[in-house]
Amino acid sequence: DFTEPALKTVFAEDFKIGAAVNPLTIQSQEHLLAYHFNSITAENEMKFESLHPLEDTYNFRAADQLVAFAREHHMAMRGHTLIWHNQTTDWLFEDKGGGPVSKEILLARVKSHIQTVVGRYKEEIYAWDVVNEVIADEGEELLRQSKWLDIVGPDFIAKAFEFAHEADPKALLFYNDYNESHPLKRDKIYKLVKSLLEQGVPIHGVGLQAHWNLYDPSLDDIRTAIEKYASLGLQLQLTELDVSMFRFDDKRMDLKAVPAELLELQADRYEAMFALLREYRDVISSVTFWGAADDYTWLDDFPVRGRKNWPFLFDEGHKPKPAFHRIITSATKS
Numbered sequence: 001d002f003t004e005p006a007l008k009t010v011f012a013e014d015f016k017i018g019a020a021v022n023p024l025t026i027q028s029q030e031h032l033l034a035y036h037f038n039s040i041t042a043e044n045e046m047k048f049e050s051l052h053p054l055e056d057t058y059n060f061r062a063a064d065q066l067v068a069f070a071r072e073h074h075m076a077m078r079g080h081t082l083i084w085h086n087q088t089t090d091w092l093f094e095d096k097g098g099g100p101v102s103k104e105i106l107l108a109r110v111k112s113h114i115q116t117v118v119g120r121y122k123e124e125i126y127a128w129d130v131v132n133e134v135i136a137d138e139g140e141e142l143l144r145q146s147k148w149l150d151i152v153g154p155d156f157i158a159k160a161f162e163f164a165h166e167a168d169p170k171a172l173l174f175y176n177d178y179n180e181s182h183p184l185k186r187d188k189i190y191k192l193v194k195s196l197l198e199q200g201v202p203i204h205g206v207g208l209q210a211h212w213n214l215y216d217p218s219l220d221d222i223r224t225a226i227e228k229y230a231s232l233g234l235q236l237q238l239t240e241l242d243v244s245m246f247r248f249d250d251k252r253m254d255l256k257a258v259p260a261e262l263l264e265l266q267a268d269r270y271e272a273m274f275a276l277l278r279e280y281r282d283v284i285s286s287v288t289f290w291g292a293a294d295d296y297t298w299l300d301d302f303p304v305r306g307r308k309n310w311p312f313l314f315d316e317g318h319k320p321k322p323a324f325h326r327i328i329t330s331a332t333k334s
């Protein structure tokens, strides 16, 4: 019984509207998802450790369930993620004795993983986050320390895109990262992607995770990041949007219920953000939230376990919040 306009209809000429889902939320949020969203991403179920816990064991059950949900509801599906330093099993990097594997073996293993996974969902997944979060947050180093970097060297990035492209030449391949609008990291992401393009690596887009909050990043920084990435000639997608009620370094503030002033601030913030995103509708092809409604968000466990947060457009009962009404009014006016 939804009476409000559907997000996917209001923004149909702008970008896809997506949500991260998992096997629980496709049940508890099914009606909300089906009414408002036309794209989904698996929150955890397509990560390496979920799909490929042991060398000879793949576990596709949960991922297949999400793919079936997308198909049933005529939604697009993004794949997340093939290469990451997190949620990746140890066996991948180890030989039988527990020592590090050679570069050749690691590349052969990752090629086989990518062929299997991307190949399986060829008809269903139109875009993949091929490489996730490899840029170092601080300092001068371009790349974050990881087993990928230790064993293969910086080439693991280009190789992953090549393997994914071979497995599904039609899929759109993305580099995806967070703090993507902060100047230091923005410039490093730009540098990495530019060098991949110069090497002829098949990469088609930059994913801006967009884990933002009421105060940061500034609209100017968001705009500059969008323009800089777009200048590479690639398409952009917001892949994990949420607007936390707390500043990033505010690790303790705890609120039992959400104050009306914060809901208004959040409405201001979403309104300004969506107005900005719509200016760039020619380069931004999708806006995915990292969840759908405030009854379930990873932010309830981060950075403080159990601290409630309210980052989305819909409340815990799946009713539209002030932020929802604000972006709809503003989009239908212009």
Ligand code: G3I
Pocket (backbone or CB within 6 Å): 043, 044, 086, 087, 178, 209, 240, 298
């Ligand atoms: O699988 C275990 C389960 O067996 C156990 O009972 C339960 C108890 O806490 O934990 C489960 O694992 C959790 C897993 O999510 C599945 O729910 C992990 O503890 C938890 O750390 C993990 O968090 C995920 C996080 O990635 C891991 O880094 C979040 O759900 C997921 O939203 C988050 O998503 C990432 C994106 O992939 C990349 N960008 C950042 C984003 C937010 O961190």
